[in-house]
Amino acid sequence: MSTGSPVGSHRVVSPAGALPQAAVRLDPDPEIRDDEVRVSVERLNLDAASFRQLRTKHGGDGAAIRAEVLAIIAARGKMQNPVTGSGGMLIGTVDAVGPRSPLGLESGQKIATLVSLTLTPLLITDGLERWDGESEQVPAAGTAILFGRSIAAPLPDDMPEALALAVFDVCGAPALVRRVVSRRYHSAPTVAVIGAAGKSGSLSLAAAKDAHAAKVVAVVRDQVEAAQMRRLGLADKVAVADATDPLALSHAVTEALRGRGADVTVVCVDVPGCEHGAVLATATGGTVVFFSMATSFPQAALGAEGLAADVEMLIGNGYVPGHADYALHLMNAHPRLKELFNTRIGAHA
Structure with missing residues (x-):
């Protein structure tokens, strides 16, 4: 051997x-x-x-x-x-x-x-x-x-395998969101999560709250998902917008945040075409975290340049030390988050 x-x-x-x-x-x-x-x-x-x-x-x-x-x-x-x-x-x-x-x-x-x-x-x-x-x-x-x-x-011994698999699949997202939000130590930032009703999106909402964000906006695609977010209770505001429509997405976020973009925008949408809207929805000097494999990073970089947008853009690489334990902690701390995951994977709590 x-x-x-x-x-x-x-x-x-x-x-x-x-x-x-x-x-x-x-x-x-x-x-x-x-x-x-x-x-x-x-x-x-x-x-x-x-x-x-x-x-x-x-x-x-x-x-x-x-x-x-x-x-x-x-x-x-x-x-x-x-x-x-x-x-x-x-x-x-x-x-x-x-x-x-x-x-x-x-x-x-x-x-x-x-x-x-x-x-x-x-x-x-x-x-x-x-x-x-x-x-x-x-x-x-x-x-x-x-x-x-x-x-x-x-x-974990206390969680069905299908649920644990779904959590571990996206456990890098909440850990990175916590790190980004916590590092903005000079003030509590506002956070917008695009695709908030999905697995990585909903965990990112929980992480933003856990990191003491000033305000958290959940952006979803329709009223059905909006109702799910209101029941989940992890967002201060819920906005409905097509994430592939840059102007509509930007308007939805800025309206929810009373006229300004988010300090931290987290993209968890599993379709391409959300890059420019995410940049427009982010305040000057803010951070965009792309946590979706549907992201076109040339589109994001060139779009930000073309919009003269002074934003930092991060690639969510799926690994942050302690990410698995942290995701499990969030799931156990929020029973309604667990319900949402069970619905997503077709299981029953």
């Missing part, structure tokens, strides 16, 4: 010299190196932008969606949507641990991987036969490989 690269470069089939996330194909061979961990896969969670793209492309045809996901995994040795570039994450049971693995995992341990499927070697053995192609969560059988610098978290 040999030692692999801690960043997984030894698993890259092509192109030579790439890291796993940027690779076209990975080697998903279940035989592990002495610093790797093999996980017996039980459920995948496709990220929202990827699943929306697949569902739109195939007109909601579950069988066609399932077939394309299988084809992507077979071709690439990982789950990385070629259109959105995004993947998701998974839960499973630790099957084998190399003697030099630094992750501290043990065989038989139920875990969620906290690294993207876009860089995780993945082999599916059941043809996804238990998945109807109609939800982001995918029952599956197969193997996945973790590297020395991968991240994983034990599944």
Whole structure:
């Protein structure tokens, strides 16, 4: 048994010299190196932008969606949507641990991987036969490989697996929001969360409140979601706007904040075209956090330049130290947030 690269470069089939996330194909061979961990896969969670793209492309045809996901995994040795570039994450049971693995995992341990499927070697053995192609969560059988610098978290004992998977899938968002809001130490900032009714959006609302934001605005797409936000009770104001309409989005936020933009704008919408509206909705000197894989970063950068907007723009990279524990803390602190997640994943509290 040999030692692999801690960043997984030894698993890259092509192109030579790439890291796993940027690779076209990975080697998903279940035989592990002495610093790797093999996980017996039980459920995948496709990220929202990827699943929306697949569902739109195939007109909601579950069988066609399932077939394309299988084809992507077979071709690439990982789950990385070629259109959105995004993947998701998974839960499973630790099957084998190399003697030099630094992750501290043990065989038989139920875990969620906290690294993207876009860089995780993945082999599916059941043809996804238990998945109807109609939800982001995918029952599956197969193997996945973790590297020395991968991240994983034990599944909590007091939470259903499907709910824990949904929380861990977006746990980077609330942790980053807390950090950004807390760093504006000179004054409590105003925060607008665009796409507030989704998983990352609703957790971001909770994090903004937890970080003592002066005012939190939830921006949603329709009155149904607005009613959900009012019941959730984590926003001071609820605004309805099409996030892909820059002027309408900007107007909705500034109206909710009495004529000025938000100090911190968090974008959690799983469709493209929200970049310019988010910039317009942000006050001069403010911060935009793009926590959506549907974001076009050239559009964001060039749009801000063209609008002469003095805003800082951050990419939510999905990892902040302690992010998994913090997301679980927020869920347990807000029972109605848990209800919203259960509704989103089709479960019942």
